[in-house]
Amino acid sequence: MKTKIFILGMTLVSCIFIFSQCTEIGTDKQNNPKPSFGGYESQIKWGEHLVTVGGCADCHTPKK
Numbered sequence: 001m002k003t004k005i006f007i008l009g010m011t012l013v014s015c016i017f018i019f020s021q022c023t024e025i026g027t028d029k030q031n032n033p034k035p036s037f038g039g040y041e042s043q044i045k046w047g048e049h050l051v052t053v054g055g056c057a058d059c060h061t062p063k064k
Contacts, residue, residue: 037046051057 040046
């Protein structure tokens with residue numbers, strides 16, 4: 001009996017967590033603002049900037 005109550009309680013907590021993460025169900029994509037990429041025109045340019053500033057290419061590229 002304790003196991004059934006525990007499983008029911010965990011299911012309830014899981015459902016509450018899942019539904020609390022949902023945001024504005026049913027909104028139109030037209031109402032959502034255009035994504036901003038730190039002032040860059042595309043996500044690729046923004047990523048290049050982050051890699052350069054963060055120094056990711058120092059370790060994550062083949063050594064020459």
